[in-house]
Amino acid sequence: MSGVLLWVVSPKENANSLLSLMPRIGSPRRSKLCSRLTFSTGVLAYSGAVAHPARSSEEMVYEVVLKQAALVREQSRVKERALDLDERIETDGLTNWDLLNQAYDRCGEVCAEYAKTFYLGTLLMTPERRRAVWAIYVWCRRTDELVDGPNASYITPKALDRWEKRLTDLFEGRPYDMYDAALSDTVSKYPVDIQPFKDMVEGMRLDLRKSRYQNFDELYLYCYYVAGTVGLMSVPVMGISPESKASTETVYNAALALGIANQLTNILRDVGEDARRGRVYLPQDELAQAGLSDDDIFRGKVTDKWKMFMKGQIKRARMFFDEAEKGVSELNSASRWPVWASLLLYRQILDAIEANGYDNFTKRAYVGKAKKLVSLPVAYGKAVIGPSKLTKQLVSR
Numbered sequence: 001m002s003g004v005l006l007w008v009v010s011p012k013e014n015a016n017s018l019l020s021l022m023p024r025i026g027s028p029r030r031s032k033l034c035s036r037l038t039f040s041t042g043v044l045a046y047s048g049a050v051a052h053p054a055r056s057s058e059e060m061v062y063e064v065v066l067k068q069a070a071l072v073r074e075q076s077r078v079k080e081r082a083l084d085l086d087e088r089i090e091t092d093g094l095t096n097w098d099l100l101n102q103a104y105d106r107c108g109e110v111c112a113e114y115a116k117t118f119y120l121g122t123l124l125m126t127p128e129r130r131r132a133v134w135a136i137y138v139w140c141r142r143t144d145e146l147v148d149g150p151n152a153s154y155i156t157p158k159a160l161d162r163w164e165k166r167l168t169d170l171f172e173g174r175p176y177d178m179y180d181a182a183l184s185d186t187v188s189k190y191p192v193d194i195q196p197f198k199d200m201v202e203g204m205r206l207d208l209r210k211s212r213y214q215n216f217d218e219l220y221l222y223c224y225y226v227a228g229t230v231g232l233m234s235v236p237v238m239g240i241s242p243e244s245k246a247s248t249e250t251v252y253n254a255a256l257a258l259g260i261a262n263q264l265t266n267i268l269r270d271v272g273e274d275a276r277r278g279r280v281y282l283p284q285d286e287l288a289q290a291g292l293s294d295d296d297i298f299r300g301k302v303t304d305k306w307k308m309f310m311k312g313q314i315k316r317a318r319m320f321f322d323e324a325e326k327g328v329s330e331l332n333s334a335s336r337w338p339v340w341a342s343l344l345l346y347r348q349i350l351d352a353i354e355a356n357g358y359d360n361f362t363k364r365a366y367v368g369k370a371k372k373l374v375s376l377p378v379a380y381g382k383a384v385i386g387p388s389k390l391t392k393q394l395v396s397r
């Protein structure tokens with residue numbers, strides 16, 4: 001399946017100081033925009049790929065959140081445009097419809113192959129939304145495969161530039177292949193902005209040139225690029241419940257938090273595997289504060305220092321999951337179940353790391369079938385509960 005997906009681009013805490021992990025709302029150097037955020041690392045000097053050294057990653061990312069929220073408010077205008085487009089396709093005859101349907105079906109097949117549980121969850125969504133989520137999933141999966149898949153060693157910054165050019169083309173209605181065609185159709189129908197997609201490609205660029213993260217601010221930006229973006233791409237398609245009283249920004253912020261939580265969890269699960277590829281995603285300053293270094297990671301011995309360090313990292317990931325939970329009930333009813341399911345399942349990976357005695361060097365933490373099965377009805381039960389009638393954060397809708 002990876003071959004099929006890739007042919008088109010082939011030419012590839014410190015635990016002692018829990019305070020340092022806790023939200024620091026109201027830091028004097030934070031912008032007004034950022035004061036609505038729950039998490040801040042307080043580190044403001046990251047430059048990396050972005051030329052704004054004075055701003056923290058969270059401030060920069062939050063601007064994207066605000067832009068996304070503004071787009072949703074324009075939704076009705078976009079819907080009108082989508083209707084025009086549907087009419088145009090219809091006058092072209094049945095062939096375009098058939099091709100488009102086939103393209104979406106193929107996206108569904110890829111999704112079912114790579115993420116079975118998630119695929120099952122999408123079956124509860126309306127057919128329109130479901131296939132749009134599949135199209136986004138496939139684009140994300142293909143993008144990730146560029147640097148993580150079997151052809152990863154052939155992938156150069158130039159190949160990523162070409163991939164980004166294809167992205168712009170498909171957003172402008174010029175898809176390259178059928179998966180692109182499905183996404184092209186999706187972005188013409190839903191208020192999805194190109195920025196999170198471009199940012200995901202930027203995350204892949206980062207993966208090509210960077211294998212160490214000095215502090216959490218740098219890591220936060222990476223997590224946004226490769227996973228927070230997914231949350232921002234998905235919400236416009238999954239939709240916010242008409243009953244929701246929460247502000248659009250609140251919901252996007254929760255979506256962003258779920259992406260960050262998932263990626264932090266992914267990093268904690270894969271410490272050993274990443275180290276074998278010469279990669280250490282854990283913040284260097286926090287490792288040093290815990291009396292640890294890269295060498296300890298390469299050695300892979302579970303010591304008391306390591307356990308303390310891991311407890312802090314897990315605590316932080318859980319805080320992001322908690323932040324994400326606040327937004328799930330605000331989503332459209334049919335979208336809540338797959339999101340709850342993915343949240344509960346991914347969060348349990350953290351429990352599994354603990355159950356493995358914090359040995360993420362030689363053991364892969366996973367959620368067993370039985371636990372997965374139990375989580376699905378639990379997720380369903382949570383999904384039935386709609387938006388809180390008490391939440392009055394009527395800022396922007």
Ligand SMILES: CC(C)=CCC/C(C)=C/CC/C(C)=C/CC/C(C)=C/[C@@H]1[C@@H](COP(=O)(O)OP(=O)(O)O)[C@]1(C)CC/C=C(\C)CC/C=C(\C)CCC=C(C)C
Pocket residue numbers: 118133136137138140141144148226227228230231232234235251252254255256258259262263266324325327328331338339342
């Ligand atoms: C319902 C739902 C979960 C929708 C999202 C569907 C979607 C478009 C998923 C794309 C996922 C993808 C392929 C991302 C590419 C980058 C990547 C691989 C990120 C890692 C995912 C885990 O993958 P895996 O365990 O297979 O990792 P390896 O490749 O093996 O290393 C990530 C850790 C991040 C994925 C991020 C999300 C699924 C974001 C979820 C957030 C939302 C859906 C927003 C929900 C809304 C609110 C209000 C909370």
Ligand SMILES: [Mn+2]
Pocket residue numbers: 144148
């Ligand atoms: Mn990956």
